[in-house]
Amino acid sequence: MRSLLQRYTAGMATYVATAAEAPLLDIEELGRLAITDDISLDEIAGLHEGAALALSDRGVPINQPEIIRRMSACLSALMVSAAVAYRTKIDLLEQHRQQERDRTERDRQRLETLGQFVGSVAHELNNLLQPVRGMTELMLADLPGKPPERADLETVEACAIQAVSVIQGILAYVRRETIAPQSLAFGAAVATACTFIRPMLREPFEVAIRDHDTRILALQGELTQILLNLLQNAVQAGATRMRVEVDRIGGDWAVGGAPARMRLRVTDDGQGMSAAVAARALDPYFTTKESGQGTGLGLAIVRSIVLGWSGDLQLQSEPGRGTTISLLLPVAAG
Numbered sequence: 001m002r003s004l005l006q007r008y009t010a011g012m013a014t015y016v017a018t019a020a021e022a023p024l025l026d027i028e029e030l031g032r033l034a035i036t037d038d039i040s041l042d043e044i045a046g047l048h049e050g051a052a053l054a055l056s057d058r059g060v061p062i063n064q065p066e067i068i069r070r071m072s073a074c075l076s077a078l079m080v081s082a083a084v085a086y087r088t089k090i091d092l093l094e095q096h097r098q099q100e101r102d103r104t105e106r107d108r109q110r111l112e113t114l115g116q117f118v119g120s121v122a123h124e125l126n127n128l129l130q131p132v133r134g135m136t137e138l139m140l141a142d143l144p145g146k147p148p149e150r151a152d153l154e155t156v157e158a159c160a161i162q163a164v165s166v167i168q169g170i171l172a173y174v175r176r177e178t179i180a181p182q183s184l185a186f187g188a189a190v191a192t193a194c195t196f197i198r199p200m201l202r203e204p205f206e207v208a209i210r211d212h213d214t215r216i217l218a219l220q221g222e223l224t225q226i227l228l229n230l231l232q233n234a235v236q237a238g239a240t241r242m243r244v245e246v247d248r249i250g251g252d253w254a255v256g257g258a259p260a261r262m263r264l265r266v267t268d269d270g271q272g273m274s275a276a277v278a279a280r281a282l283d284p285y286f287t288t289k290e291s292g293q294g295t296g297l298g299l300a301i302v303r304s305i306v307l308g309w310s311g312d313l314q315l316q317s318e319p320g321r322g323t324t325i326s327l328l329l330p331v332a333a334g
């Protein structure tokens with residue numbers, strides 16, 4: 001501000017003395033600069049008063065008509081160039097906003113196309129898996145007794161069944177379909193899911209089920225899919241310890257507590273998430289993994305399943321300190 005005043009005073013002094021064009025051009029430049037520096041139009045007008053006072057102090061007769069005319073020429077050069085620069089700035093801002101709007105619309109269309117694409121891939125995979133399931137089933141029926149091949153075939157069949165339910169989850173998600181949940185003894189269902197997942201995961205994990213019998217409304221296949229997604233994320237985050245816990249919490253009406261809920265927690269000691277990643281982790285198609293490593297759908301699917309069960313999902317994570325995902329699920333009535 002001070003250097004603007006000095007430059008304006010200097011420009012005006014020269015113009016008042018010479019009526020040459022150069023100082024006016026310099027003043028116009030000053031008007032543009034003031035706008036780029038975010039100086040308000042009022043403050044810019046105030047420069048003129050300051051400069052006039054400075055000239056008067058130097059003994060310039062600022063009341064003489066010709067001097068007044070030249071000083072006014074300076075003021076209008078300053079204000080006109082500032083106003084033009086201001087208008088340009090507003091236009092640029094508006095242009096920028098329009099570009100933002102266009103970009104959001106493009107993102108939305110991209111997500112929609114991606115959704116259709118994911119849906120058609122899932123559909124294809126589903127078709128391919130049917131013969132895998134059917135043929136293992138037939139082979140198992142033909143295998144008498146318990147030869148070692150039987151255990152292998154049973155694993156193939158179990159994996160194919162799980163793959164089908166994962167794919168059906170994706171299909172349901174992209175088609176926004178939901179299947180009505182059923183009453184499940186939650187702790188026992190988590191134990192079953194864990195037994196199933198163990199051979200599919202590279203790393204071991206601990207299971208602590210502190211309530212086996214309380215029932216909630218859920219689906220076994222979706223529960224397995226949730227645990228598989230959460231544990232796979234933990235493995236991919238470099239976890240060396242992972243824990244699955246089930247507790248019953250709340251329900252202490254006598255002391256005015258919250259309604260009874262089942263809590264499923266998956267805790268890992270992996271790399272954790274920054275606040276920025278955690279804020280977007282549940283968004284569909286958000287992934288920090290290289291292409292081919294992640295679809296960004298894992299947590300979005302987990303969340304949509306949990307919402308379908310009328311539950312809540314909470315995420316706690318810190319870089320270097322691991323991650324805990326908690327699901328809170330209402331206890332089934334009766």
Ligand SMILES: Nc1ncnc2c1ncn2[C@@H]1O[C@H](COP(=O)(O)OP(=O)(O)O)[C@@H](O)[C@H]1O
Pocket residue numbers: 229233234237268270271272273277281282286287288289293294295296297298299300322323
């Ligand atoms: N347990 C975890 N530890 C660290 N980061 C995680 C964990 N789970 C999820 N994330 C972060 O959230 C992102 C989204 O996860 P997800 O929806 O499962 O998609 P994807 O695994 O395909 O990337 C991951 O790319 C990762 O950055």
Ligand SMILES: [Mg+2]
Pocket residue numbers: 229232233294296297298299
């Ligand atoms: Mg994932």
